[in-house]
Amino acid sequence: MNKTELVSAMAEKSGLTKTDATKALNAFVDSVKGELAKGGKISLVGFGTFGVSERPARTGRNPRTGKSIKIAAKKVAKFKAGKGII
Numbered sequence: 001m002n003k004t005e006l007v008s009a010m011a012e013k014s015g016l017t018k019t020d021a022t023k024a025l026n027a028f029v030d031s032v033k034g035e036l037a038k039g040g041k042i043s044l045v046g047f048g049t050f051g052v053s054e055r056p057a058r059t060g061r062n063p064r065t066g067k068s069i070k071i072a073a074k075k076v077a078k079f080k081a082g083k084g085i086i
Helices: 003-014 018-037
Strands: 042-044 048-055 058-061 068-071 074-081
Touching: 003 018, 018 042, 018 048
Parallel strands: none
Antiparallel strands: 042 048, 048 074, 058 068
């Protein structure tokens, strides 16, 4: 399912227009991005939890040359599904 199909499904199930469903989905995505950018987490009971995980710096290997390279530490978004999702 892509974004267009998701918007159509949301509009059909909620009785909203596709324009309003698009605005609602965009607002949800922007809210999640904003909270994760601050390092916070969002828990939706029965659905799952969005959070931020930190990956430490590590040494990797360039597959083409075989040389060791340093990979910087970074933050990544994560999602842990709740029990009721499937």
